[in-house]
Amino acid sequence: MDQQLLTRDRSPLPAHVDGLRAHVGEDGVAVLEFNRPHRRNAITLAMWQALPKLLFRIAEQPGVRALLVTGAGGTFSAGADIDELSEIYTDPDRADAYHADNVAAEEALAHFPHPTIAVVHGACVGGGCQLAVACDLRWVADDARMGITPAKLGVVYPAVPTLRLARLVGPSRAKLMLFSGELLTGLRNSAIGLADRVGPGAGLDADALEFARLLTRRSPQTIGAVKAALAVPPEQAAEALRPWERRSREAPDVREGLAAFLEGRAPRF
Secondary structure (H helix, E strand, O other): OOOOOOOOOOEEEOOOOOOEEEEEOOOOEEEEEEOOHHHOOOEOHHHHHHHHHHHHHHHHOOOOOEEEEEEHHHOOEOOEOHHHHHHHOOOHHHHHHHHHHHHHHHHHHHOOOOOEEEEEOOEEEOHHHHHHHHOOEEEEEOOOEEEOOHHHOOOOOOHHHHHHHHHHHOHHHHHHHHHHOOOEEOHHHHHHOOOOEEEOHHHHHHHHHHHHHHHOOOOHHHHHHHHHHHOOOHHHHHHHHHHHHHHHHHOOHHHHHHHHHHHOOOOOO
């Protein structure tokens, strides 16, 4: 595994909090990195609180068309910082506020306007897995360990991530994961629906980066419409798609796509 591949030759974007790093490249791919390797990239309250603003800042960068989410030091994230969490749980109101910040960060990632891909090495546990599930896609190393473990702590998992997990893997598999807190490895992540691609860790980053670059060459109009339709309950999908459909009749994407096909060239969206 080349630890620097995803961030190499990219410009840093200030994160304004310890433990998060952001990078933007001229290829249209941005990278969000959890960076507390001495704590297996455990996520602090300050990191949860900073994520929505940082994600908004990344999305605002000119030319950004895809986001890779990963962790430093061969670990995605071991989840919430347990030392901090144990102190927060001494006060019920603080615990309520903590989970509100936790869910706000997840929602900000889920609603990022461009495709998001979690690139998962090592441990992807608890809140870390929650954030991976909030991404559009997950590229997972064959030796990565994924799981959500509130049942080992007595924590009640919030409704938003519970339902998002169930939509991804199905209700029975969500129950299997949340009841047991079991960590899944290798192809089991793919079998249960957590991983969209599983492969050797040595080539995972390169494969994810290549796919992200591919997405930067696809129509942001089409991608945005897909994200909008699948972000709401099925009965609301038609309404969510309506402005995208109108835009497709008026914006140049379709004309460019059709012209490129007829001329035998790559489209320039």
